[in-house]
Amino acid sequence: MADTALAAPPRSPLAHAADRLAAATRASRGAIRLAELPFLTQVNVRLDAKGAAADAVGLALGLQLPLEPDTVVRAGESTALWLGPDEWLLVGPPGNERGLESRIREAAGDEPVSVTDVSAQRTTLLVTGSRARDLLAHGCPLDLHPRAFEAGRCAQTTLGRTQVVLVSRDEPRAGFWVLVRSSFAGYLADWLLDAATEYV
Structure with missing residues (x-):
């Protein structure tokens, strides 16, 4: 007899953290917005x-x-x-x-x-808001001032001791993409949430 069970839909690396990311976003009142952009x-x-x-x-x-x-x-x-x-x-x-x-x-x-x-290798965190640069600067060795890391720039760097690809988006108020290996995504989300506590 054929197995008719449907395969489970894919689960993003940060599905378990979605509620906490959304709660931090709401509590910051525009200072910080954190969200996963899964499966890019x-x-x-x-x-x-x-x-x-x-x-x-x-x-x-x-x-x-x-x-x-x-x-x-x-x-x-x-x-x-x-x-x-x-x-x-x-x-x-x-x-x-x-x-x-x-x-x-x-x-x-x-x-x-x-x-x-390499789509399954990484997930993407969206970091926006008026204090996005300040939040990232807590754990990134790059100079993130807009004169040094302007819109339309990217870099392979570290954030909270995790290797990432950091992208300064060029759309108005688009903030940053943080591309992180899926196996480190949970750690990085926890780090961002902890670092964001001063803005919520």
Whole structure:
């Protein structure tokens, strides 16, 4: 007899913390907003930035891969983060992994390219509000002043002793994305909630 039980829907790494993140957001009255953005598509791309594949991939995606260190390029719902001279992280809406991978491989043709779906490796925390920079500064070694880490910048760094990719979003009042490995997400959420107590 066939097993007709439906598979359980995927559970995000911070599903257990959603109520506490929402409560801290409400209590801060606009100073801090904390939320998980689960299941975002995340595809790591490595190729020669000066080769033909870089331009072809940029055209196929509708956004050019950023060439300036620690910068972000956004077009529509897709965002490209510079991680190194030949490495980028493409972030998009949930469920777009296979389509994104296929477009990149097809665009690159015979040029050497590495395309890896890392969507399940990390989750994303959204940190916004009037005190978002202050909150992150409690545990991040970077200078987060807007002159030093302006909108449209990203960095691989640490936050509360956890390795993260920190993105200063370029939309008005969009705050920050904190991309953290799923296995450390619970710890980082607890750290953020503890650090946010002075704002609630």
